Amino acid sequence: MAESAESSESTSTVSAGILTNIFLQIVQSPLNIALVGVILFLVYNIFKSRNKDVQVRPAEPELPKLKKKDFTVEELKKYDGTQADGRVLVAVNGGVYDVTRGKRFYGPGGPYAAFGGKDASRGLATFNVTAAGEGYDDLSDLTTMEMDSVKEWESQFKEKYDFVGRLLKPGEQPTNYSDEEDEQPSVTAEQPSVTAEKKKDD
Incomplete structure (x- = not known):
C-alpha cells in the first residue's frame, strides 16, 4: 500500500x-x-x-402591393428584378404573380432567375429552367401530364404569391380591374354578363 x-x-x-x-x-x-x-x-x-452569431441579412423593405393589370410579354420583361425597385413577376398558365418575396429564387442570381419577367409555364412543365420563352407561348404542344404539372405549379403560385393580372395573348385587350375585386376581372364590353345574355334570349 x-x-x-x-x-x-x-x-x-x-x-x-x-x-x-x-x-x-x-x-x-x-x-x-x-x-x-x-x-x-x-x-x-x-x-x-x-x-460568432450568424449575421442575418437585413430584410429588404416590402414593396407596395402592385395594382392589378394585364401584361403583354414585353411589359412583363421589365419585371425581372434588375430594375430600381427590384420587383419580380412570373407568369404561370396565363396568370401573372408577384414573386418578389421569393426573390432569392426568381431574382438575379437565383436558381430560377431565368423565369423572372417571363412565362415560366413551359420550364416548370418540362423541368427545364432555361425553357422560358421570349414570345407568347400558348403551350398547345404540351402533353396532358405536362399540363397537369403546370396546373399544380399554378395552384402553388396562387397560394404563395399575389396574383397581379393576366398574360395577354397577341392582340388581346387588357381587362379593366376595379380596386375592390380580388382576382376576378370586371365585366367589359368583350365579356357580356350572364344577365345581358339572358335578356337577349327573352
Whole structure:
C-alpha cells in the first residue's frame, strides 16, 4: 500500500518536473514566447469564429402591393428584378404573380432567375429552367401530364404569391380591374354578363 502511494507521488513529481522544465524553456527563449503567442492568438480566433452569431441579412423593405393589370410579354420583361425597385413577376398558365418575396429564387442570381419577367409555364412543365420563352407561348404542344404539372405549379403560385393580372395573348385587350375585386376581372364590353345574355334570349 505504502509502495503504491510512493510510486504515485513520484509520478506526479516527475510530471510536475517535466511541466516546469517546458515552462522554463519557453520563458527563457524569446522565439518560443512569440510562437506560443501566435498559437494562442490562432486558437482564440478559431473559437471566436465558431461562436460568432450568424449575421442575418437585413430584410429588404416590402414593396407596395402592385395594382392589378394585364401584361403583354414585353411589359412583363421589365419585371425581372434588375430594375430600381427590384420587383419580380412570373407568369404561370396565363396568370401573372408577384414573386418578389421569393426573390432569392426568381431574382438575379437565383436558381430560377431565368423565369423572372417571363412565362415560366413551359420550364416548370418540362423541368427545364432555361425553357422560358421570349414570345407568347400558348403551350398547345404540351402533353396532358405536362399540363397537369403546370396546373399544380399554378395552384402553388396562387397560394404563395399575389396574383397581379393576366398574360395577354397577341392582340388581346387588357381587362379593366376595379380596386375592390380580388382576382376576378370586371365585366367589359368583350365579356357580356350572364344577365345581358339572358335578356337577349327573352
